[in-house]
Amino acid sequence: PLQFFILLTGVLVFLFFQFNEPPVLFNQNAIHQLRNGTLQDRTAEIEKEYSEIWNRRQLKYQESIASNEINVINETTKSYDDELEKRRNELLTIYKESHNGKEAKESDYVFLYYILNYLPHGIIGLLLCVIISAAMSSTSGEINALAATSIIDFYKRLGNPDIQAHRQLLMSKLLTFLWGILAxxxxxxxxxxxxxxxxxxxxxxxxxxTILGVFLLAFFFKRVTARSVFIAAITSQLSVFVLYLLFKNEIAYLWHNVIGCAGVIILAVLLSLTKKRK
Structure with a gap:
């Protein structure tokens, strides 16, 4: 659900900037430096060209809609989008050359630009509170869960199963600290x-x-054995790693969710059926 929400938010912001003029650079710190740098005249010229191209794009888009020329909209907007991208890349090149090869990060500033420039100030404050509180609660829960897992599944099982309560508390605090440093x-x-x-x-x-596959097996496949699920999960996870390393450019990374989930379920069911036949 979290990954779906992130992707959905990205799609909605993308659609918003299809009908509202985006800035030539979303990184406002970078564009501010360019406007006040040695190439400020060229920067202003590029920004002016960018706005003119965007206005022509929107005008042509509206004309195509009015005349029901739906089939030419994609071709028309693509040509203008290429021109807009050309101006954006030119500014990025200027920034890189004027900052000793340092690149201006753009993608991480799209959502921030949208929040700061299009949402009401009260909503911005609430959104920041939600983000911070969600990050704090999820982070604390994850670190405590990792510490508890380390104590129960590793330290007590492999090291000292009869550990006293006060020593276990000290070890859990130490492991929480170490996991926090790692985070x-x-x-x-x-x-x-x-x-x-x-x-x-x-x-x-x-x-x-892989995690989703394990949960689905637990909820809907009651006759699948724990050993089969464990073997299927390990095998599927290793397969996902191998596919990502070998076919990084051929397989979109979102497909690894489907591959991992399907691999766990199919392999666990097959292993359970094989065991029952024996």
Whole structure:
């Protein structure tokens, strides 16, 4: 559901900017630096050309709608979109050359630009509160769950099954701290990714399918054995990793959700049937 909501939000914002003029660069910090830099005249010229092309695009689009020329809309808008993209890439190139090869991240600023420029201020505050509270609650729950799993499934089972309560409490606090440090390191690494939302979806797609398959087996396939589910989950997860590494460009990353889920269910059912026949 979370991945679906993220993708749905992206689609809605995309549709919004199909009918409302988007900025030449969503990264307002980058465009501000260009406007006040040594190439500010060229930047202003590109922005003017961009607005003129957008206005012509919308005018042509409205004319096509009015004359019922639906079949030529895609061709018309594509030619104008190519011109808009050309101006945007030119500004990005100027920014990169004037900042010693540093690129201006664009994709992570689309949603932020929409929030800051089109939502009422009260809604913006509520949205920020929702995002922060959701992040805090989910992060704390995940870290505590990881610490509890580490204690029960690894430390007590493999190390000291008769651990005293106060020592178990100390170990859980230590593991919570260590998992928190690991989460911070992962966040620091994630900020270097060019498209954070896409990176989150790619990472999630590698694991969500297998997890969903296990849950579906638990709810709807009562006769499937736990051993079969475990083997199917491990096999399916490894298969998803292999497919991603070998066919990264051929298979869209969202398909790994379907592949992982279907692989777990099919393999677990087959293993259970084979075991019963024996």
């Amino acid at each position: 911070i390191l992962f966040a620091l690494f994630a900020q270097m990714v060019e498209n954070l939302i896409e990176a989150v979806n790619i990472l999630g797609s590698l694991f969500y399918g």
